[in-house]
Amino acid sequence: MFYREAGDFKTSYVDDNQTFPIKFDRYRYYVVLAVAFGIIPFLINDYWANALLLPFLIYAIAAIGLNILVGYCGQVSLGTGGFMAVGAYACYKLMTAFPDVSMFIHVILAGGITAIVGVLFGLPSLRIKGFYLAVATLAAQFFLVWLFNRVPWFYNYSASGQINAPERDVFGIIITGPNAPAWATYLFCLIFLTICAIIARNLTRGTTGRTWMAIRDMDIAAEIIGVNPLKAKLTAFAVSSFFVGIAGALFFAVYLGAVEVGEVFGIQKSFLVLFMIIIGGLGSIFGSFAGAAFLVLLPVVLKVTGVDLLGWPTDIVAHLQLVIVGALIITFLILEPHGLAQLWRVAKEKLRLWPFPH
Amino acid sequence: MLDSTEGYVTEDGRKIGGVVMEMKNITLRFGGVVAIKDISFDIREGEIRAIIGPNGAGKSSMLNVISGFYVPQEGEVWFHGSKRPPMRPFEVAQQGIARTFQNIALFEGMSVLDNVMTGRLNFMRTNMFQQAWWKGKAEAEEVANREAVEKIIDFLEIQHIRKTPVSRLPYGLKKRVELARALAAEPKLLLLDEPMAGMNVEEKEDMSRFILDVNDEFGTTIALIEHDMGVVMDLSDRVVVMDYGKKIGDGTPDEVRSNQDVIDAYLGVSHD
Numbered sequence A: 001m002f003y004r005e006a007g008d009f010k011t012s013y014v015d016d017n018q019t020f021p022i023k024f025d026r027y028r029y030y031v032v033l034a035v036a037f038g039i040i041p042f043l044i045n046d047y048w049a050n051a052l053l054l055p056f057l058i059y060a061i062a063a064i065g066l067n068i069l070v071g072y073c074g075q076v077s078l079g080t081g082g083f084m085a086v087g088a089y090a091c092y093k094l095m096t097a098f099p100d101v102s103m104f105i106h107v108i109l110a111g112g113i114t115a116i117v118g119v120l121f122g123l124p125s126l127r128i129k130g131f132y133l134a135v136a137t138l139a140a141q142f143f144l145v146w147l148f149n150r151v152p153w154f155y156n157y158s159a160s161g162q163i164n165a166p167e168r169d170v171f172g173i174i175i176t177g178p179n180a181p182a183w184a185t186y187l188f189c190l191i192f193l194t195i196c197a198i199i200a201r202n203l204t205r206g207t208t209g210r211t212w213m214a215i216r217d218m219d220i221a222a223e224i225i226g227v228n229p230l231k232a233k234l235t236a237f238a239v240s241s242f243f244v245g246i247a248g249a250l251f252f253a254v255y256l257g258a259v260e261v262g263e264v265f266g267i268q269k270s271f272l273v274l275f276m277i278i279i280g281g282l283g284s285i286f287g288s289f290a291g292a293a294f295l296v297l298l299p300v301v302l303k304v305t306g307v308d309l310l311g312w313p314t315d316i317v318a319h320l321q322l323v324i325v326g327a328l329i330i331t332f333l334i335l336e337p338h339g340l341a342q343l344w345r346v347a348k349e350k351l352r353l354w355p356f357p358h
Numbered sequence B: 001m002l003d004s005t006e007g008y009v010t011e012d013g014r015k016i017g018g019v020v021m022e023m024k025n026i027t028l029r030f031g032g033v034v035a036i037k038d039i040s041f042d043i044r045e046g047e048i049r050a051i052i053g054p055n056g057a058g059k060s061s062m063l064n065v066i067s068g069f070y071v072p073q074e075g076e077v078w079f080h081g082s083k084r085p086p087m088r089p090f091e092v093a094q095q096g097i098a099r100t101f102q103n104i105a106l107f108e109g110m111s112v113l114d115n116v117m118t119g120r121l122n123f124m125r126t127n128m129f130q131q132a133w134w135k136g137k138a139e140a141e142e143v144a145n146r147e148a149v150e151k152i153i154d155f156l157e158i159q160h161i162r163k164t165p166v167s168r169l170p171y172g173l174k175k176r177v178e179l180a181r182a183l184a185a186e187p188k189l190l191l192l193d194e195p196m197a198g199m200n201v202e203e204k205e206d207m208s209r210f211i212l213d214v215n216d217e218f219g220t221t222i223a224l225i226e227h228d229m230g231v232v233m234d235l236s237d238r239v240v241v242m243d244y245g246k247k248i249g250d251g252t253p254d255e256v257r258s259n260q261d262v263i264d265a266y267l268g269v270s271h272d
Helices: A023-043 A044-073 A079-099 A103-126 A131-150 A181-203 A207-217 A219-224 A229-256 A268-279 A283-308 A316-336 A339-353 B059-066 B089-094 B112-118 B128-133 B137-155 B173-186 B202-219 B229-235 B253-257 B260-267
Strands: B019-030 B033-044 B046-054 B074-079 B097-099 B189-193 B221-225 B237-242 B245-251
Touching: A023 A181, A044 A079, A044 A181, A044 A207, A044 A229, A044 A268, A079 A103, A079 A229, A079 B046, A079 B089, A103 A131, A103 A229, A131 A229, A131 A268, A131 B033, A131 B074, A181 A229, A181 A283, A181 B128, A207 A219, A207 A229, A207 B059, A207 B112, A207 B128, A207 B137, A219 A229, A219 B089, A229 B237, A268 A283, A268 A316, A268 A339, A283 A316, A283 A339, A283 B221, B019 B221, B033 B046, B033 B059, B033 B074, B033 B221, B033 B237, B033 B245, B046 B229, B059 B189, B059 B221, B089 B097, B097 B173, B112 B137, B112 B173, B112 B253, B137 B202, B173 B202, B202 B221, B202 B229, B229 B237, B229 B253, B237 B253, B237 B260, B245 B260
Parallel strands: B046 B221, B046 B237, B097 B189, B189 B221
Antiparallel strands: B019 B033, B019 B074, B237 B245
16 A cells, blocks of 8 residues: 555656656665665674675676676577686786785776677677577687686686685775675675666666667667667677676675686576576566575575475485476466566556555 | 759648658669669658558568668669768668658567657767766756657657557557657658558548648658558658559659559559
């Protein structure tokens, strides 16, 4: 009953264009921000940070990135893992080459480098689309992982072939390495997620977003009304890879600390992020959050209920998780291609009229 | 024959200006099939120019040549007094030529407002970094273009469906939204590919009224393809008639109506 836009009149186009046009949504957004920035850092411990919060924040960035490419611009990509690896290795090289520079700058630069690589691998999208483009990005995935495995310069000639994040700080607060406090790593990732989400929202509600969606919905018509397909597709690849690169850099430097590229940034990772946006909702920023939260929470919930409460063997639970995710993907693709975000939207529509059916 | 710079006055007293677009000896082939064969005609400023002909006559191909989607093997396209080099469709759009499609080509996943806003691309100047920041230039640009778009939305009477996703609209409204998107570009030349196909009489009347109003209000030059002869004869100032890729008639509706070749093409010729 309280959720409705009745009486919430807009008298300017600026008001009408805002991210949360409904007052209730706007206040909820402020509350979520306040809790995330003002309360959670005081309550957080290592378990919560490492099991739930950090992976959620980082995957949400990656999911927003991939959603821009797949959900908004309609260019299917299976190279997310490879692009995350680019971000991670770029960050590693920067961290070791310039130890005194702030981590903020390293992570942003890593995103920038990934954006350039993304544009290079996005060039085939001008000629091919759909399934064939997916295969081309799959080639990027395998090529990049192979590259980081085979060229010792990327891992600074370390004996193990792994990369390890040295201890680095932001304004004197340690962010990476084993001594980093949980609240600091959490806040560091949260800041990036917030900025990425705002940028993504601003781009998708404006001109750039409309050209992306035009290309997605009907590329020929888009071109005839004046969308430059080259520019639209390559900017989508660039922005998407920028976010994915930031996610990769954070995943390596802040979350894991040590990375073996084939294991961490393999094809599995590409699919995981793709599943997130399919379940969460293609073409929705909120959907990226929902999908990331869902797929990060699912294993934890299953483990707690299955192993800890019901006493099932660990391997059964692990396989059960695969079964559930697979079933969910199929269900969502058939029943609700727009994912959790659409379910949420429908629920809101119903709630607006509740208790009346129409 | 009219001179290319001087205009003429229509029956209803509108002044038609000089040549906006001129097609000179256009020939378009697909492999061995000749879709358009050596056709020349012009479109003058402020007029409503119809292209008619039986099915398969090459009308849509002609429109696709004008909008840059097909590049003719022979012939020249002159726009505003200069020869147009071969260019991509989006560059043609940037020159000020907008169009609608025979089968509706709206962006189904977007709202009506977003669809029409996409038509304003030519007026968007901010770069991606300004848009990412949003506050300031990008927002000001968005609001300025929104005002222009709202005028068109008012004009075409689609205020009530502004925020509705296009996929939920009925056919007639979709056609109107498509016209709105083309108008949003403030085109110098508006191409309409069968704007009334599949409509009932009332919708056709509405659409005819909008086309005349657009021409009247904004002075837009319009080239349209239409099968409904009654509509064509009422709306257009001059008509090009095509058959099997050739031009068989060109002139005012009355001239065309009494042209023996045109009558033969539409009714068939007796072979006795």
